[in-house]
Amino acid sequence: MTQLPGLLDTEAIRKDFPILDRQVHDGRKVVYLDNAATSQKPRQVLDALAGYYERHNANVHRGVHVLAEEATALYEGARDKVAEFVNAPSRNEVIFTKNASESLNLVANMLGWADEPYRVDHETEIVITEMEHHSNIVPWQLLAQRTGAKLKWFGLTDDGRLDLSNIDEVITEKTKIVSFVLVSNILGTVNPVEAIVRRAQEVGALVCIDASQAAPHMPLDVQALQADFVAFTGHKMCGPTGIGVLWGRQELLEDLPPFLGGGEMIETVSMSSSTYAPAPHKFEAGTPPIAQAVGLGAAIDYLSAIGMDKILAHEHAITEYAVKRLTEIPDLRIIGPATAEDRGAAISFTLGDIHPHDVGQVLDEQGIAVRVGHHCARPVCLRYGIPATTRASFYLYSTPAEIDALVDGLEHVRNFFG
Amino acid sequence: MKLDSMYQEVILDHYKNPHGRGLRDGDAEVHHVNPTCGDEITLRVKYDGTTVSDVSYEGQGCSISQASASVLNELLVGEELARAQKIQETFLELMQSKGKLEPDDAMEEILEDAVAFAGVSKYPARVKCALLSWMAWKDATAQALGPDAERTTA
Numbered sequence: 001m002t003q004l005p006g007l008l009d010t011e012a013i014r015k016d017f018p019i020l021d022r023q024v025h026d027g028r029k030v031v032y033l034d035n036a037a038t039s040q041k042p043r044q045v046l047d048a049l050a051g052y053y054e055r056h057n058a059n060v061h062r063g064v065h066v067l068a069e070e071a072t073a074l075y076e077g078a079r080d081k082v083a084e085f086v087n088a089p090s091r092n093e094v095i096f097t098k099n100a101s102e103s104l105n106l107v108a109n110m111l112g113w114a115d116e117p118y119r120v121d122h123e124t125e126i127v128i129t130e131m132e133h134h135s136n137i138v139p140w141q142l143l144a145q146r147t148g149a150k151l152k153w154f155g156l157t158d159d160g161r162l163d164l165s166n167i168d169e170v171i172t173e174k175t176k177i178v179s180f181v182l183v184s185n186i187l188g189t190v191n192p193v194e195a196i197v198r199r200a201q202e203v204g205a206l207v208c209i210d211a212s213q214a215a216p217h218m219p220l221d222v223q224a225l226q227a228d229f230v231a232f233t234g235h236k237m238c239g240p241t242g243i244g245v246l247w248g249r250q251e252l253l254e255d256l257p258p259f260l261g262g263g264e265m266i267e268t269v270s271m272s273s274s275t276y277a278p279a280p281h282k283f284e285a286g287t288p289p290i291a292q293a294v295g296l297g298a299a300i301d302y303l304s305a306i307g308m309d310k311i312l313a314h315e316h317a318i319t320e321y322a323v324k325r326l327t328e329i330p331d332l333r334i335i336g337p338a339t340a341e342d343r344g345a346a347i348s349f350t351l352g353d354i355h356p357h358d359v360g361q362v363l364d365e366q367g368i369a370v371r372v373g374h375h376c377a378r379p380v381c382l383r384y385g386i387p388a389t390t391r392a393s394f395y396l397y398s399t400p401a402e403i404d405a406l407v408d409g410l411e412h413v414r415n416f417f418g
Numbered sequence: 419m420k421l422d423s424m425y426q427e428v429i430l431d432h433y434k435n436p437h438g439r440g441l442r443d444g445d446a447e448v449h450h451v452n453p454t455c456g457d458e459i460t461l462r463v464k465y466d467g468t469t470v471s472d473v474s475y476e477g478q479g480c481s482i483s484q485a486s487a488s489v490l491n492e493l494l495v496g497e498e499l500a501r502a503q504k505i506q507e508t509f510l511e512l513m514q515s516k517g518k519l520e521p522d523d524a525m526e527e528i529l530e531d532a533v534a535f536a537g538v539s540k541y542p543a544r545v546k547c548a549l550l551s552w553m554a555w556k557d558a559t560a561q562a563l564g565p566d567a568e569r570t571t572a
Contacts, residue, residue: 025420355478355479355480355481355484356455356480357455357457357479357480357481357482357544357547358480358481358482361421361424361541361544362421365420365421372455373454373455373456374455374456378456381456387456387457387458387478387479388455388456416421416425417430417481
């Protein structure tokens with residue numbers, strides 16, 4: 001077996017993930033390399049979900065009975081865990097949403113309905129990048145269309161990095177918000193936060209960071225990032241689906257208006273008007289995803305016990321090995337940075353003229369799960385003149401043997417269509 | 419191997435040597451996409467009265483979507499509209515069969531090379547690839563011939 005420095009004890013870790021023993025297609029053990037789409041869930045998270053429903057289920061913040069108090073304590077306890085995980089100055093800065101898309105839409109809507117000095121209107125500009133996931137493009141397009149604001153973006157270099165050469169023209173005095181991805185889900189690129197934040201602060205623009213592909217894979221410190229908002233989702237970091245997070249700076253959350261109205265987010269309600277609860281509840285209308293928040297809390301406990309710095313080191317070693325092995329394959333072109341430096345654990349590539357859909361199908365027959373298509377980042381495919389890519393993405397349980405299986409599988413694909 | 423049921427020799431032949439590829443003069447043009455995988459096709463139809471005189475297309479996509487467009491060109495060009503519609507409907511029926519339909523002689527007589535796609539119907543994610551050009555043809559025909567043609571193909 002290939003030994004690489006920095007690898008975790010995957011033999012022990014994989015025992016926590018029942019699905020990794022799953023066999024598909026006549027007894028082939030599944031090789032799960034689609035972690036950027038969603039991660040698998042450890043037994044500890046599955047037990048937390050079942051345990052919540054079996055012993056504590058009730059609605060939160062309402063009842064005075066034992067179960068309601070336990071459910072509330074578990075839900076709010078999950079908020080404490082998230083706050084600590086991202087080094088938030090206050091637990092009241094952590095808003096639960098249903099996913100990162102909802103978190104980003106929430107920011108766009110807060111700014112669209114805000115008073116000065118935050119309001120985005122026809123005299124102002126919004127800045128994003130060409131490597132955003134659709135979830136960090138479309139909410140801003142909607143906001144621009146509704147307010148008349150101008151939408152601008154950073155382009156990409158040939159090797160899959162942000163082109164910041166014109167940063168002073170892209171981010172200007174008119175810019176109200178700069179929203180960008182920390183780690184690209186399609187290119188794997190880790191973006192230079194500091195340079196962008198510095199320029200945004202110079203002109204007084206707010207900064208929103210999509211950390212969906214960062215939170216699962218590396219230590220995340222919202223204070224060090226110096227952003228105003230950070231969004232991520234639970235299901236890519238060993239948690240269940242249906243739970244996402246928006247972290248926002250407290251003074252902003254106090255000033256900005258709510259978006260969804262309903263139960264839970266109010267202070268008092270009369271027939272003519274209402275006053276609102278303080279953040280984070282102001283932004284959590286309706287019964288929240290309680291079990292899912294508890295599951296996310298368990299996922300954070302699980303990841304933290306292993307250590308995010310160790311997970312980062314493991315994935316870096318795996319990614320370095322994968323880049324080396326993949327570039328040995330004739331006709332394989334990596335779309336994105338060609339080395340493991342400043343890159344996350346997702347690698348997109350094309351294989352000669354073979355369409356990614358066909359690549360994915362033949363890999364699936366061998367039990368290898370990858371993602372094919374444009375990965376909800378179609379502008380990136382347009383930028384590099386390709387219809388789609390095949391993407392292999394890794395996590396804390398990924399092994400060098402799985403990379404070898406992928407490389408063998410791709411050899412089989414080449415023979416099949418050769 | 420199970421994969422061979424999808425990637426029949428006939429399909430790979432059409433993929434490598436497509437029939438009628440390239441855009442030529444037409445009465446109507448449509449652009450259809452499969453947003454889940456990025457397959458795209460631009461397709462034009464040309465009618466001589468009620469005879470399909472040409473189906474020309476340009477696009478990008480997987481082997482299944484490209485081979486399917488090639489088979490469509492081979493099957494439909496030169497046919498009367500009613501016969502072409504019958505072929506399209508039969509192909510649709512086969513592709514929606516979830517692998518449960520064993521093509522009989524009557525179906526093979528209508529579909530010719532297109533029966534090779536029977537195996538694709540077992541793969542839900544790929545059915546849309548196979549149908550992309552056929553849905554584009556139906557749409558383009560409705561535009562070229564007007565609402566009457568739409569009604570008979572519905």
